[in-house]
């Protein structure tokens with residue numbers, strides 16, 4: 001059974017069908033790419049998966065359980081965490097605190113223990129700090145722990161976002177154009193980071209990305225959207241050689 005199964009998902013905005021009868025699956029511990037031109041409906045698929053929108057029809061299953069009727073913050077509790085097309089960090093907070101925010105979503109200490117700073121609060125705080133530092137180390141960001149997030153170079157900020165998303169212990173990580181605005185060497189580094197975290201944390205990744213080198217290099221499977229519809233699903237090799245994909249999207253790029 002697939003970890004995530006999207007079945008005949010449709011969402012209309014007035015007269016526009018942004019997501020049109022979309023079906024695909026994401027396997028456990030795999031990296032799946034979601035590609036297509038601007039406006040193809042990729043981000044809208046993420047918004048549907050995280051309850052930002054309710055579909056007009058169709059279903060989503062996580063581990064065989066139907067996902068429906070929840071609010072966006074509840075997606076995280078279910079194991080789906082996303083990053084956004086535009087960086088959304090707390091720029092005026094230290095790097096380490098940006099990661100702790102992700103950890104704290106699962107905080108176990110009670111409100112009184114936090115207000116009165118009881119021993120259980122400090123225990124939890126210490127554990128959270130340790131976990132956040134460990135995550136920063138995986139991303140080689142530990143030396144920036146006390147720097148303001150907004151002061152980091154762009155590529156490091158994008159890594160920090162992924163780091164914070166991982167702090168929520170997702171089963172599936174949704175990355176919306178993580179390499180956007182990166183230079184080739186930052187993109188290269190990001191590619192190996194994504195592959196590394198998939199193995200390290202044993203999670204699945206669903207990746208929206210325009211950089212074909214990145215997508216073809218790390219995805220086991222690619223789903224191609226065109227005007228809201230899936231026009232192909234297959235291995236990088238199959239997608240590269242698919243006539244319809246070449247005409248609609250790839251052109252002479254690969």
Ligand SMILES: Nc1ncnc2c1ncn2[C@@H]1O[C@H](COP(=O)(O)OP(=O)(O)O)[C@@H](O)[C@H]1O
Pocket residue numbers: 013016018036037038039040041042043044045
């Ligand atoms: N909230 C919205 N209201 C109306 N139209 C929207 C909304 N969000 C997205 N769209 C439209 O849906 C289509 C798909 O958008 P999007 O999912 O952002 O594409 P992509 O991420 O593939 O570039 C586009 O035509 C976009 O203009």
Ligand SMILES: [Mg+2]
Pocket residue numbers: 042043044085
């Ligand atoms: Mg988008």
